[in-house]
Amino acid sequence: MKLKSILKPVGALGIACGLTLSAFSTHAQDDEDTIKVGVLHSLSGTMAISETTLKDTVEMLVEEQNKKGGLLGKKLEAVVVDPASDWPLFAERTRELITQEDVDVIFGCWTSVSRKAVLPVIEELNGLLFYPVQYEGEESSRNVFYTGAAPxxxxxxxxxxxxxxxxxxxxxxxxxxxxxxxxxxxxxxxxxxxxxxxxxxxxxxxxxxxxxxxxxxxxxxxxxxxxxxxxxxxxxxxxxxxxxxxxxxxxxxxxxxxxxxxxxxxxxxxxxxxxxxxxxxxxxxxxxxxxVDTPQNEEFIKTWHEFTGDEDRVTNDPMEAHYIGFNMWVKAVEKAKSTDTDAVVDSIVGVEVPNLTGGTSKMLANHHIEKPVLIxxxxxxxxxxxxxxxxxxxxGDAWSNYLEGSKNLIGDWTDPINCGNYNTVTEECLGSTAMQE
CATH class of the missing domain: 3.40.50.2300 (Response regulator)
Structure with a gap:
């Protein structure tokens, strides 16, 4: 697997970010021969306890896809950055990934405040973000795929x-x-x-x-x-x-x-x-x-332990969300025969892939997916x-039925609606993709 890191010192975070640089190899490939996958997870700071494993998960998924021959005849390359649990830095790192590293897709974020920092950049630059963690809803963006749980x-x-x-x-x-x-x-x-x-x-x-x-x-x-x-x-x-x-x-x-x-x-x-x-x-x-005792999960855990070289490493729900989202992206790219954002957005709704609990998950028109709920x-x-x-x-329901300003809203990124917050009563698109707090 070719792994590239673009961790760079920024302001007061310079020392922390600079120290993490040595943790990654820096092999680059010719852009024409690779499809770049951005990895946007905190490897330092308060959220590193949760997000570091998700960085490892995306690296594993990239490696496994390359073992299958890559995608569209090209190898995948993981481009890892460390936004360091600093919410404005998530936006900076996203801009770097898209404009400087020319990634085709980003898998990342954990907290909603980091996702909301990234959202305007992703939409401005027409990028793709697969977000793997449970969140509060009240959002549906054309450029974001929410593979974690809605409320x-x-x-x-x-x-x-x-x-x-x-x-x-x-x-x-x-x-x-x-x-x-x-x-x-x-x-x-x-x-x-x-x-x-x-x-x-x-x-x-x-x-x-x-x-x-x-x-x-x-x-x-x-x-x-x-x-x-x-x-x-x-x-x-x-x-x-x-x-x-x-x-x-x-x-x-x-x-x-x-x-x-x-x-x-x-x-x-x-x-x-x-x-x-x-x-x-x-x-x-x-x-x-x-x-969960399923053949799919047994195989996933086995692959994880082989990749990490540590049989004590555990798996968790956001890892499965990345597994689902990554495989949906691969399937949509193959369907579109392109990694172009517009082509993937147009092809991904309705894409269905296996989950790890023994069933399948489908990408819905509101860019959320179907999931079982376990306690x-x-x-x-x-x-x-x-x-x-x-x-x-x-x-997944993008808008809550229990909030007065949301209960009449839906997200639907297919024709003829093509809107993240469509009012089913007034039959109007309300103009922005997300309700800001």
Whole structure:
């Protein structure tokens, strides 16, 4: 595999970015002989705990595609950059990938704030971004393919499980202070109230990226859960702040039987760096777990271990999203016989590829995909035991049915609509692809 890095010092980030340069080989190929795949994931900073594995995943997918003979008779080349968990730097790195490195597609971002920083650049330069992580919805861009879960494919089913199966009556909505948790919690608050939950039975708390002192917050959660009603935490905490959060839960004896936590951004990768013994029974809601027993998943894990040379490396949901998105892009390129953005956009809707849970996923007209929804309980070995799974695939909904300004909107990038936020009542395109926070 030919790997190229264009990590460059920028301002105060110069030292951090410069140090990462040596981690990558710098073999370049003639542009005419290669198809360049941009990899836009943080390898340093607060989000490196989650995103580094996704960089490795794209490299693996590129290598495996090259073993099959490449694409359109050309080899693929991964061009890796480190936006260093710095949101404006995501936009700079995207511009470099497209205008200087001439990549044909970008796989990247984790947080919604990084994606929103990238979005205007991707649209301005008519690039392609495959975004692999659960997000808040309220967006549908012609240039972005959302292979992670929308709220109706993760957050809403998780709340339904807590409410119906665990009989939860009080709700702690705890998140990192940025667009994804705030928008998701607006949706969940509206959804809970539509189910008759009172204001006093909803507690909302936000903390900064990298937050480390959880003692007072966990104490508040314990007090909130002592009112005689079954209480649960719905967590949209992101990045390395999860480590001290879960540690403090253990320190204060908050077990899954007392106040269960269901997380949307904690998976096998994050758990691999934690003492999971006090976390047994707490949950995560995803569309894939490493513990899923299918031939497709067994083969994926085997390939991953061979690629990394480490049988202890785990897999997780965003990795599967990149697996799905990468294979959809390959299939769309083969269908279009071109890596041209417009050709791929025109050919990708309706493309269907296998997922790792035993079914298939299809790219929808709103540039979201179909996914199963799984809820898993943390086990002592850092894996998940699946306690709930949807019978059918759930199509991703770009716009929430529970927000007043969104419930009449759809995204549809096919003729005759060709609009990311089309109002089905007024039959008008509202002019911008994304609702900005």
């Amino acid at each position: 109706n494919q993760q957050a809403i089913p998780a709340v339904d499980y807590l409410m119906n199966d665990l009989e939860t009556e009080r709700w702690v909505l705890a998140g990192t202070d940025y667009v994804y948790p705030r928008t998701t919690n607006r949706i969940l608050e509206a959804y809970l109230k539509s189910k008759g939950v009172a204001d006093e039975d909803i507690m909302i708390n936000y903390t900064p990226f990298g937050h480390s002192d959880w003692q007072n917050i966990v104490s508040e959660i314990k007090r909130f859960g002592s009112a005689g009603k079954k209480t649960a935490v719905v967590s949209t905490i992101n990045g390395d702040a999860n480590v001290p959060f879960y540690r403090e839960l253990g320190n204060q004896g908050v077990s899954s039987t007392d106040i269960p936590v269901v997380a949307f951004s904690v998976g096998e990768e994050e758990l691999s760096g934690m003492d999971t013994s006090p976390l047994v029974g707490h949950m995560s809601a995803w569309n894939y777990f490493m513990s 898993g309980e943390i086990q002592e070995d850092g894996q998940y035991f699946v306690v709930s799974q949807t019978d059918d695939l759930v199509p």
